[in-house]
Amino acid sequence: DGGITQSPKYLFRKEGQNVTLSCEQNLNHDAMYWYRQDPGQGLRLIYYSQIVNDFQKGDIAEGYSVSREKKESFPLTVTSAQKNPTAFYLCASSLGAGRAADTQYFGPGTRLTVL
C-alpha cells in the first residue's frame, strides 16, 4: 500500500525542547516537502528536498531543520528557536521538484502542541 506516513499523529512537548517529526514515503519520489498549516493561512513551505543529501529552505525555515539521508525519509526537527511551534505539520512528496505540474501527495499530518 503506497503512500506517505507521518508519525506521531499528535505530539506534545514542553517549551524549549527540540522535537523531530517523522515522514516516510514508499512512492519512490525524488522530491519531498514540509509544510506548516495554520488556520486561515493555507500551507506555508518550511523546507523541501529535490534529491537525497540536498535540501533548500522554504518561506518559513527559521527555527526548523531537516535531513535527507535516504530517499524515502525526510524528518523535520522543530527547534527551541522556533517562536510559535504549535501547528499542524504536513509532509508531501512528488516525482521531481523540477517538474511544474507534478502532483504532490500528502501524509496525514502531525499536530504539534507546545505546552
Add this chain to the structure above:
Amino acid sequence: AQSVSQHNHHVILSEAASLELGCNYSYGGTVNLFWYVQYPGQHLQLLLKYFSGDPLVKGIKGFEAEFIKSKFSFNLRKPSVQWSDTAEYFCAVTNGANSNYQLIWGAGTKLIIKP
C-alpha cells in the same frame, strides 16, 4: 511576491445547490494551477490541475475548474453539491518565476453542505 487569493473562507450550501469557489493569483506569466481538497479526517489530495491545453479542466467527483488567463482566475465549480463534498478546498499555483516550481497556496475555503 506571488500570491493566491481565495475570496471565501467559509461557504455553507444546501445539497443540490451549485458551487463556485473563487481563486485568483498574482503572477502574469505561465502558470500551473491546482485545486486540492481535504475531507474531514483524510489526507490532503489533488482534486484537479491545469497544465496546458483546454482551460476547462475536469477533476474527480464531478468537479471542474476554468482557467481564465485574462482574469488571473481558476475558479472551482460543481453543478450540484452533495453532503459528502463537505471539506476544505485549497487553490495552489506554480509558475516559472520560481525556479523550483514551488507551490504557492491560497488560505483555503471551508465548505459545509447541509443535508
